[in-house]
Amino acid sequence: MTTELRVLQPSEWNEWFECLELAFGGVAEAPEERELVESLTEHERSLGVWDGTDVVATSGAFSFRLAVPGGALVPAAGVTMVSVAATHRRRGLLTSMMRRQLDDVRALGEPIAVLTASEPAIYGRYGYGAASRQMSLTIDTDRVRLNVPEGTDEVRLRYAKKDEAVAACESVYARLVPGRPGTPAHGPGWERKSLVDPVSSRQGGSALQCLLAERDGEVVGYTTYHIKPEWEASGPKGRIVVGDLAALDPAGYAALWRFLFAIDLTSTVEARNRPADDAVLHLVSDVRRCEIRIRDSLHVRLVDVGAALEARSYRAPMDVVFEIEDAFCPWNEGRWRLTADAKGGASCKRTEEAADLALSVRELGSAYLGGESMGALALAGRVRELRAGAVAEVSSAFLSDVAPWLPRGF
Secondary structure (H helix, E strand, C coil): CCCCEECCCCCHEEEEHHHHHHHHHCCCHHHHHHHHHHHHCCCHHHHHEEEECCCEEEEEEEEEEECCCCEEEEEEEEEEEEEHHHHHHCCCCCHHHHHHHHHHHHCCCCCEEEEEEEHHHHHHHHHEECCCCEEEEECCCCCCCCCCCCCHCCEEEECCCCCHHHHHHHHHHHHHHHCCCCCCCCCCCCHHHHCCHHHHHHCCCCEHHHHEECCCCCCEEEEEEEECCCCECCEEEEEEEEEEEEEEEEEHHHHHHHHCCCCEEEEEEEEEEEEECCCCHHCCCCHHHHCEEEEEEEEECCCCCHHHHHHCEEEECCEEEEECCCCCCHHCCEEEEEEECCCCCEEEECCCCCCCCCCHHHHHHHHHCCCCCCCHHHHCCEEEEEECCHHHHHHHHHCCCCCCCCCCCC
16 A cells, blocks of 8 residues: 655644654653643644555654854754654655655745754754754762852742743743754743643652742742652662753852752752753862763754855854755755854855865754864864865854753753
8 A cells, every 4th residue: 555645634633643652662641741742733844644544654843943153043943753653664754754844844944954863873864963962960969069159149049830930931041042052942832841740750759849049039040850759778868850940140050059959858969951061060069970971962954054054153254165965955965155254244155166175964964053063073074174274264163152952852
């Protein structure tokens, strides 16, 4: 029987989502999580493959605005909910969905597509490059102390109920978005995502706790967390599992961390998604007892090379010609001249001039948010220097002042 690729209809969502759940192990989402995902689904951007009456593959996209170096918010497709049924592997279904999706993204005028990969090896062949990293920490709070900045004691901390805290937390989040490349601006409904708290996902921990940091009556930061009680013969060894933690200034930031370190009956703080350059690394007394682990996070795909490179700013003047390989989106292939002025403004146009650097669109995606060095990619043989000094010129210009980071998945 032949398969059919088409846009998802709202009435088909349950069957479509069940195909996705089965592909990811068959564990059903909690009802409140399922309801939130359905409410956020953009049906017109969701694709499915049908074999007769059965859904055998899924993919979707969210309409985002993503922060890039310089603070601009660039339209982006947040690729999500991608799956192929185990019964239909190696039939080209994933490639057909990626083909249709990137064509649609281009037609919508979105310069970039982004995703988080369950298996990173899959998406490189479609032009996605790992562009940001996330750090996880497991901190021994019995032995690690914090050296906090001046003003920390002036920050007031208070518990807040989830419904009360949503607006305040989102206000802080929105103010921080432009300063951290890789962070998506939230549209309606997304404020609920970080506060959904089904019992099934707590793994023996408490209900989600929310704490606000205030100064002069204004919320300047917040954190969410679970407490997982644990006991040994010698006494309590509880664990704090951090969800979100964000603040507008160093004092508010330090006050939140100090609170988490001091919660009674606990000896460990675990944070599973922090930026690779998180300032907490400079507050702790012993970074070796923080058990740092780094992994890939956001993968970036330049759908329109010219528009994408013009949308961000650069740290230094630059004039370079790229020879770009992009077999999957051939409209990007060829030579592009990227120039940036001293103020960070950029122009990227097609050219017939001799190339200075040769690379694939995947490497360009990796470097796009300023977290991956073009020099490191060249040392790995993934970027070829055709003009002496071009790698150093581009590396200096592309890097971001802060590491790119995706605070919440999608």
